[in-house]
Amino acid sequence: MISFLDFEKPIADLEARIAELRATAENGQLDIASEIDKLEKKSAALLKSTYAKLSPWQKTQVARHPQRPHFLDYVDHMFEDFMPLGGDRRFGEDEAILGGPARLNGRKVMLIGHEKGHDTASRLKHNFGMGKPEGYRKAVRLMEMAGKFGLPVITLVDTAGAFPGVEAEERGQSEAIARSTEACLSLPVPMVAVIVGEGGSGGAVAIASGERVLMLEHAVYSVISPEGASSILWRTPDKAADAAEAMKVTAQDLLSLGVIDRIVAEPLGGAHRDVTATASALASAIGEELDGLSGLAPAELTARREERFLKIGRG
Amino acid sequence: MGTDRGTGHGVANMSWITKVRNSLGSLGKRDTPDNLWTKCPSCAEMVFTQAWEDNLSVCPRCGHHGRVGAQARFAQVLDPGYTVLPAVTVPENPLNFRDSKKYSDRLKAARAANPFPDALTAAEGAIDGHAAIVAVQDFAFMGGSMGMAVGEAFVRAAERAVERKCAFVMFTAAGGARMQEGILSLMQMPKTTVALRRLSRAGLPYIVVLTDPTTGGVTASYAMLGDVHLAEPGALIGFAGQRVIRDTIREKLPDGFQRAEYLREHGMVDQVVPRSELRATLARLLDYLTRKDVA
Numbered sequence: 001m002i003s004f005l006d007f008e009k010p011i012a013d014l015e016a017r018i019a020e021l022r023a024t025a026e027n028g029q030l031d032i033a034s035e036i037d038k039l040e041k042k043s044a045a046l047l048k049s050t051y052a053k054l055s056p057w058q059k060t061q062v063a064r065h066p067q068r069p070h071f072l073d074y075v076d077h078m079f080e081d082f083m084p085l086g087g088d089r090r091f092g093e094d095e096a097i098l099g100g101p102a103r104l105n106g107r108k109v110m111l112i113g114h115e116k117g118h119d120t121a122s123r124l125k126h127n128f129g130m131g132k133p134e135g136y137r138k139a140v141r142l143m144e145m146a147g148k149f150g151l152p153v154i155t156l157v158d159t160a161g162a163f164p165g166v167e168a169e170e171r172g173q174s175e176a177i178a179r180s181t182e183a184c185l186s187l188p189v190p191m192v193a194v195i196v197g198e199g200g201s202g203g204a205v206a207i208a209s210g211e212r213v214l215m216l217e218h219a220v221y222s223v224i225s226p227e228g229a230s231s232i233l234w235r236t237p238d239k240a241a242d243a244a245e246a247m248k249v250t251a252q253d254l255l256s257l258g259v260i261d262r263i264v265a266e267p268l269g270g271a272h273r274d275v276t277a278t279a280s281a282l283a284s285a286i287g288e289e290l291d292g293l294s295g296l297a298p299a300e301l302t303a304r305r306e307e308r309f310l311k312i313g314r315g
Numbered sequence: 316m317g318t319d320r321g322t323g324h325g326v327a328n329m330s331w332i333t334k335v336r337n338s339l340g341s342l343g344k345r346d347t348p349d350n351l352w353t354k355c356p357s358c359a360e361m362v363f364t365q366a367w368e369d370n371l372s373v374c375p376r377c378g379h380h381g382r383v384g385a386q387a388r389f390a391q392v393l394d395p396g397y398t399v400l401p402a403v404t405v406p407e408n409p410l411n412f413r414d415s416k417k418y419s420d421r422l423k424a425a426r427a428a429n430p431f432p433d434a435l436t437a438a439e440g441a442i443d444g445h446a447a448i449v450a451v452q453d454f455a456f457m458g459g460s461m462g463m464a465v466g467e468a469f470v471r472a473a474e475r476a477v478e479r480k481c482a483f484v485m486f487t488a489a490g491g492a493r494m495q496e497g498i499l500s501l502m503q504m505p506k507t508t509v510a511l512r513r514l515s516r517a518g519l520p521y522i523v524v525l526t527d528p529t530t531g532g533v534t535a536s537y538a539m540l541g542d543v544h545l546a547e548p549g550a551l552i553g554f555a556g557q558r559v560i561r562d563t564i565r566e567k568l569p570d571g572f573q574r575a576e577y578l579r580e581h582g583m584v585d586q587v588v589p590r591s592e593l594r595a596t597l598a599r600l601l602d603y604l605t606r607k608d609v610a
Contacts, residue, residue, distance in 0.1 A: 164555030
């Protein structure tokens with residue numbers, strides 16, 4: 001059962017009507033197949049037109065959809081033989097950031113990403129995808145391991161931001177994020193980062209500083225959440241939609257700004273309506289990117305990565 | 316917490332402080348009655364502005380370290396005869412951003428009120444004879460926020476240090492990234508890190524001096540990647556804002572939370588250094604960290 005977002009209400013209403021008719025048809029033997037067919041077409045057309053012109057704020061909601069596929073869904077649908085490795089060897093284990101070796105269409109890779117969880121228990125376990133210093137230090141550890149053993153790095157970025165808490169500050173959240181960004185930039189192996197849901201600020205960039213950065217069609221990536229920007233710049237919590245618009249958070253905007261390299265299309269109505277199709281599109285896109293990077297010497301890879309970020313602001 | 320406060324008197328170093336004061340020349344508008352007195356933002360003591368500046372903008376009564384702009388900072392730490400590096404040009408208002416005001420108008424207002432065209436200014440010179448590039452982030456310019464101009468100026472400063480084969484000393488101060496530049500401000504985190512990797516590969520020291528306040532994306536990038544981290548007494552240094560943290564944990568924050576001394580206790584800062592001792596401390600560090608085979 002798909003849960004609908006506020007702006008999808010007209011579609012939800014149609015779907016409810018279709019369900020009602022179906023129930024009636026089953027009970028009363030009435031032949032209303034043509035009516036159902038008509039409504040289904042109408043609903044599909046409405047879904048298509050709605051998703052063809054999503055506003056940045058609507059995209060933000062799609063990117064945060066409770067049923068949007070997360071890290072572990074992609075593990076199930078596009079990777080084989082994922083071996084989760086744990087701990088930063090300094091303080092602890094942080095399940096907001098998961099990682100370990102895996103196979104993508106047979107190719108050995110190091111997979112790292114945020115996991116938000118999908119129900120109350122798993123959301124708490126994964127701290128809603130908000131990494132702590134030990135999570136970022138684990139990411140550094142896994143990136144260094146990938147470099148040592150020649151595994152290309154794939155990251156799946158999906159976080160509202162790094163965890164803002166007393167213990168995170170005490171253990172050096174800033175330093176952990178800075179070192180993780182540095183680890184990305186230092187990799188002697190290819191790195192492909194994908195913003196699959198929310199790319200929230202420093203907590204995202206820490207594992208997204210690769211030479212190729214991809215985004216799912218309805219993912220968002222920004223320096224601060226639209227709500228945060230609204231309360232700081234407009235001094236009211238009600239301007240999130242305006243802030244999302246002004247900050248240019250969508251994949252389409254970021255491609256034109258040169259911040260990302262490629263958009264991966266989502267199934268009609270968003271990734272949550274067809275996880276398998278989303279995973280399959282993502283797997284082929286990442287595969288193509290890795291093909292394009294294979295055979296490049298470590299110095300060439302880091303040079304590309306450095307040039308990619310240095311040129312931002314020299315335009 | 317805060318035990319270093321109150322030791323910030325520059326008596327022992329008065330001779331160079333006098334030099335600094337003289338080199339500041341006409342910087343302050345001391346001839347207007349409004350600026351004759353400076354009120355300490357911490358203890359509210361009224362201090363004769365001349366005395367405040369003579370004491371490096373540190374309150375003679377409570378030791379509070381006031382905020383210092385680029386010009387005054389250069390004069391405080393560099394030997395006379397330093398050169399300010401040219402300002403960088405970057406695309407302006409790339410997102411055509413407006414909140415309650417247009418970003419371009421905010422920039423205009425900040426430029427009218429400040430001596431430099433954006434929040435980060437660098438100079439090349441020497442600290443007690445040790446060659447260095449010194450860059451200063453100025454909180455007075457849009458909260459010191461890191462946008463494309465700050466990122467590019469940082470990169471140029473680091474590149475200049477590589478060219479001159481000298482140290483890079485960075486005084487950080489910022490509320491964080493410049494939100495009006497959206498994602499492009501976030502991209503300054505990896506961008507500045509690239510410059511630091513190149514500096515490091517050249518075997519040159521990078522010294523961070525964390526000043527009040529240093530938060531957000533600046534802390535989570537170049538402010539925490541130094542070979543050595545110094546901090547000024549009482550400086551607020553952190554990743555997340557205190558209001559955000561309070562709203563998340565819904566309890567009182569610990570005493571001295573996110574202050575320089577707290578970061579020292581938690582292993583993020585090497586030394587908390589009173590401003591009066593900063594120049595001498597930097598000179599000693601540069602002496603230790605300069606490799607003969609690089610120079």
